Amino acid sequence: MTSPSRVDLKERVLKAVASYNRYRSPEAVAKLVKLQKDKFIIEFSGPFCLGCGVSDYFEDVIYELKCPNFQVKMKQFKRTDPQSYEVEYAILMGK
Numbered sequence: 001m002t003s004p005s006r007v008d009l010k011e012r013v014l015k016a017v018a019s020y021n022r023y024r025s026p027e028a029v030a031k032l033v034k035l036q037k038d039k040f041i042i043e044f045s046g047p048f049c050l051g052c053g054v055s056d057y058f059e060d061v062i063y064e065l066k067c068p069n070f071q072v073k074m075k076q077f078k079r080t081d082p083q084s085y086e087v088e089y090a091i092l093m094g095k
Contacts, residue, residue, distance in 0.1 A: 010035055016064035017042065028057045038091050039075065045084035058087045
């Protein structure tokens with residue numbers, strides 16, 4: 001599989017973030033923080049339902065990407081304040 005260009009990757013991630021926010025805001029709002037060749041970081045903020053499994057909110061971005069030429073995996077997340085998290089996603093080439 002070929003590697004996505006940086007422009008293509010950014011466009012796909014921003015489109016996924018916009019779709020995510022359309023359906024989940026204001027409970028959870030996503031914002032692209034950093035984009036690199038093999039990973040990206042999204043900040044999530046809002047009054048999450050912590051009892052429901054907060055990582056479910058983060059995994060939903062993967063489903064929004066729906067990209068045929070690469071896969072995305074949630075690598076790690078950290079709480080940055082009481083109502084926000086930063087989540088790092090790895091970009092995996094191939095299946």
